[in-house]
Amino acid sequence: MSENNENYQDLEDYFRSLHEEKRFSFEEIRKKGKQISQNSDLVDEIIENLKKYQDDIIHIPIPSVISANPLKISYFGPKDSHIFWPKYKKHLKVEKEFPDDVINSIDDSTTKIISYMRNPNDDHFKLKGLVVGYVQSGKTANYMGVISKAADIGFKLFIILTSCNNKLRRQTQARIEHDLCNLNKNNWHRLTTRENDFRANEPDPNSKIAKGFDKYGRKIRDFDRTICVVKKNSNRLGNLIGWLKQADTDKLRLTPVLLIDDEADQASINTKSKEDPSTINRKIREIIDLLNKVVYVGYTASPFANVLIDPSAKDLYPEDFIFDLPKPKRYFGSERLFGREVLQYDNSIREAEIGKHPSNPDKIIEYYKPGMNIIHEVPNDDVYLLKPRNRREKEEFIPTLAKSLKRAIKYFWLATAARHFRGQSQKHSTMLIHTTSYSKPQNKFEDKLVDYKNSCVLRIVDKNTREEEINKFRKIWEEEQEKVDSTSLDPPLIPVSFDYLKPHLKDVMRRTQIFIENSTIKKEDRLVYGDEPGIFIVVGGNILSRGLTLEGLVVSYFIRTVSAYDTLLQMGRWFGFRIGYEDLPRIWMTNEFKGYFLDLATVEEEIRYDIQRYFKENLTPLDFGVRIRRHPSLLITSRLKMQDIIDSEISYSERRVQTTIFKVEDRTWLMGNLNATKKLFANIGRDPELDSLGYNSACWGLENIKVKHILQFIDDYTFHENHIQLNKKLLKKYIKDENNNNGLNYWNIMIMSIHGEIDDPLDLGFSNNKKVNLISRSRATTVNIRDANLKSIMLRNDTVLDLDDDEVKEAMKKNDDLFRIRTKKSPDKGLLTIYPIYKESTPSGNNPRTLNPNKPLEAKEHVIGVGFVFPKSKNHKGERYVTVRMSGLKNIEIEDEPVEDDDFE
Known part of the structure; x- marks a missing residue:
């Protein structure tokens, strides 16, 4: 057919309006077109050209056939007969002491996520979705809420894939047991424990569950639920697959499964060819293929790689829904800490009060809230004292405690003493030092830090040096107090004078413990947050960069080199909640990285804006891709995770x-x-x-x-x-x-x-x-x-x-x-x-x-x-x-430090 056909333009205009204005799928348009035109070949040609046009202008390639199966909304909130969510909600309020507005937010968001799933009584379904949260913002609490509600409506088996690291998997297992399973002990059957998760060298004590019986031979009742927390490791996933294959075929076919992929951008993404996918990715897909009724939900705070998966491949692209969790009140995120650029859609909000004042344009920046003044620059001279310049130096490198690090440590003691004055002496208090991914240089910090701590304690107790040392502490505190107005926060806090915190200072310094966190350290020497409050300075690398929660984090000293959005965002352990001490956190980093985080806050906002806009317009992830802004010095994610990216439009x-x-x-x-x-x-x-x-x-x-x-x-x-x-x-x-x-x-x-x-x-x-x-x-x-x-x-x-x-x-x-x-x-x-x-x-x-x-x-x-x-x-x-193509980034990419292999055993 030729586009010169006299009917071509009229039909194309009509089809385009159906697609762009009324959101008809191409197959719906094809059907309607053949009802009004006898020339079916012409209709097909126009449809194919419109598809090509859309493929040219969207930001991620989409499959040739848009999903014709609308989601079935089968959940409208908890019922009186439900047993899992009500107990979890009570637990959040009574035991976890979550404020009502936080609980209500979890309730609302989890109901919306569940509503995007399918009815567990349906004969067959395979759904894939993505939930985008914020770093250290309570994603785990959210997906435990999703599990609770899914258990209430009839999902039977729950598989949680978490981390590539044993410690982080154990941390998640402990939270699942304490915050979920223990609330309904008689209804949860646990396939994994804190120590065991389908290890190859373990006998499988739960194999009977696959046949419908627990490990004691008792028949699993219809209202019971089974749960496991599995490390994203090839052997573990292989054993999980083997366990599923043992199951009674008919029972497995009828079992509705919820598969939660925690930190879904880590290890789950295919980094090899489509014909020979990477092992973890292939085995997750194999798990999904084995199941007849399954919903896969990825959770991440850095979704860059997830939204760049080829939607047309049989992969983990969240084709059914992408959900953006609301930012919790009082959350310290990248935008609040670092500020961000003014975006076009900010105008109506940002300039509402100053549009009448063009003669005073600087009010624009005043009205638009920048970041908090809590960032300290680490000079380059200090960086060279604290980290090896390259891999060759890591064996012999011995760190020297730089002046900026010493000040950061003293401020940490001051801020912890201020928390104690405010009545938070029964809370943990932590300082993070993250200089390099190499384990050997990290290990050499311990003696240096212990010596510095002892020398400072000695100077503050020695009558000959006490006054001079106290005055140094006073000067640091008073300078820092000028940076943040405690009374302007929401809710306001009462400023703490040096004389009020001073009586707590010596005890805080003496009680401080130094921990090195990497896989070369014996288990018994690793940091464990117990019931007794502690004061910790923690030195680490990759294990501190994702998932591991540093409780009561007050001070972060960060000079680690990274080269990608997702890596940088996940390393921001200072993001989170600082209830009762919002005025005290401080971050030391290079000026370059401060700029990167500001840019990253802008990228994050644009992604969330797209997700929210598509949600409001009733579009699915198969209709439009999420845009990601390029950065001249940072990759979006690993090149291996961007195999299907195309230039944005x-x-x-x-x-x-x-x-x-x-x-x-x-x-x-x-x-x-x-x-x-x-x-x-x-x-x-x-x-x-x-x-x-x-x-x-x-x-x-x-x-x-x-x-x-x-x-x-x-x-x-x-x-x-x-x-x-x-x-x-x-x-x-x-x-x-x-x-x-x-x-x-x-x-x-x-x-x-x-x-x-x-x-x-x-x-x-x-x-x-x-x-x-x-x-x-x-x-x-x-x-x-x-x-x-x-x-x-x-x-x-x-x-x-x-x-x-x-x-x-x-x-x-x-x-x-x-x-x-x-x-x-x-x-x-x-x-x-x-x-x-x-x-x-x-x-x-x-x-x-x-x-x-x-x-x-x-x-x-x-x-x-x-x-x-x-x-x-x-x-x-x-x-x-x-945009700079991936090959073009080689000349300007910052050299990223490689992951130590033993960090992810």
């Missing part, structure tokens, strides 16, 4: 993009953009006029400018290389595609300015010699010293800067959707906004307690910033990011 439809990063030290670069702006107005041949267009009388405007001038300006202007969304090729291609559909042929141009006379107006080359008043935009504190990141130069109302009538003003006042107004008032016209920024701009009203207060711009020349505002697209096509 972007549509500028109803979007605004802006320049925020500038080479302020490069005079030639800055002058080039100023000259590009002057050339723009020279080419147009007429001058902008003050207060001639739009609602802001301080702005200069030009309307109905031909698109050729905009395209030429894009060629002449230099965007910073980190502006992925402002790629010249993408911008121009998008605009030209819109031109072909009679869109964006004409543009309005607005130049932001301020009222009044200033000493140094800017000459933009107007023929009438008029000059423009410069505006002020200060720079954010970032890792890159040479380049300035302004975070945002546009205000929310700049979306309609060139429009001016009562409806526009009312929309701005009510905080309405301004793109809707723009599409209504100016559906075919683009807007270019120009921001001439004073080179010596300074911040106004900075809060010194924030992590990233703004600082002066200090540019070599005045800065020209630009923004592009696009109406709704005529053809809805997306444009591809120009």
Whole structure:
């Protein structure tokens, strides 16, 4: 068939509207198309072309056939007859002392997750889903709630896959026993214990369970449940598979199974070819294949690898649902600690209160909460004292306690003493030191730390040195107290003066124990949190980077090298809850890594936004992939986990993009953009006029400018290389595609300015010699010293800067959707906004307690910033990011330290 067929375009437009607006599947469209057209070959051709079009613009490849089986919602909450969830809920309240709002959140989220499963009485089902939580935020408590509710509705067998590490598996087993099984002892049959989980050299005491009897020969009753916690290890999984194969075939076929994959991005992802998958991945799939009625639910806080699995393969892609757990109240996550970038969809929230104040743009950053001022920089000179530079040095390397580490230790003692004054002496208190993945250098810290502790205790008890030492502690405490306003927290805390904590200090120092946590340390010498409160300094590597909970973590000293989002995120053991001491945690890390965590917080927010948006639009993971922003210095995840990734796509439809990063030290670069702006107005041949267009009388405007001038300006202007969304090729291609559909042929141009006379107006080359008043935009504190990141130069109302009538003003006042107004008032016209920024701009009203207060711009020349505002697209096509391909990352990737093999026996 040919696309020149006269019916082709009409049918394609109709099919496209069914798919994009009414969310019909392609098979539903095919069926409907053949009802209205006698040319079935033409219908098939159009459908296949639409599929190819979708494959080109989504972010992860999707299978050719969209799932036609809608999920059956079979659960609407607990019933009076249920026995597992009610007891678990009571346990959370009485024993765990969870606040009511936390319990309610667990109740609500687990009900939603269960509702995405199938009725356990159905004849057959195989579902795969993913639950995205936050690091150290209570994922285990959540999936135990899911297990409880699934047990109540009839699921019989529960398999929990957890960690590649024995200690972490035992930790999970202990929690399952204490928080779940012990609440209904007569109803749970445990296949595993804290010591045994299908080890190859163990006799299987539970083999009778496979035949329907417990290990004592008693028949398992219909209302009983069976549970096991299994390490993600080839032999263990192989033995589990063998056990399942022993089962009575008919009984196994009728048994509904819930398979929980804890830390689902670790070991579960295929890192080999599709034809010969990696062992753990292959065996998890084999377990699923053995079962007739099974729901696989992965839990992770770093879902990057999981959402990049090929959905068309017979793999573990969460094709049925992806659920985003809500952020718990009082949770310390990457955004709260480090801040994050301002994103487009923040505008309505972030600028609601300051949209009326364009003359004071620094209020944007003040209103948008940055990170907390609790991060200390570790100088490079200190890094070299604490970790080997490479693998060759690890054998002989002997660490030296750097000045920054000594201060961190002293602060840990002070903060623990403050907790004791506040009545938390019966709680554990921990400091983490994570410098390297190599075990031998870790082990050499023990004697150094013990000696330092003893010397500090000696100085504080010796009458000849006591006063001097006490004054050093006082100075550290008073400096740290200035960083966080305890009374401004929610709930507020009472600040602790040094004189109040001082009586507790000596005892805290003496009681401090030093632990090294890696697999070379004997079991009896490893850290165990007992019933008695302890004070611990823990040195470790990989075993501390995922899953293991450090109770009462107050201070983290982190200089470990990593190269991927997921690794970095999981190593953030400082994320979590710090009830009663939210003002006390501190983190020591390099300035580079502080910047990485800020970027990572932005990536996390975008992923969660996508998940929530798809949920609201009633889309499944087979309809759209989750977008993941690239980073110039970090991989998203291991290359082996990104076998199916394709370049992401972007549509500028109803979007605004802006320049925020500038080479302020490069005079030639800055002058080039100023000259590009002057050339723009020279080419147009007429001058902008003050207060001639739009609602802001301080702005200069030009309307109905031909698109050729905009395209030429894009060629002449230099965007910073980190502006992925402002790629010249993408911008121009998008605009030209819109031109072909009679869109964006004409543009309005607005130049932001301020009222009044200033000493140094800017000459933009107007023929009438008029000059423009410069505006002020200060720079954010970032890792890159040479380049300035302004975070945002546009205000929310700049979306309609060139429009001016009562409806526009009312929309701005009510905080309405301004793109809707723009599409209504100016559906075919683009807007270019120009921001001439004073080179010596300074911040106004900075809060010194924030992590990233703004600082002066200090540019070599005045800065020209630009923004592009696009109406709704005529053809809805997306444009591809120009991203660094995996092979291209080799030259800029940070060398990651390899995992010690014995850490994961």
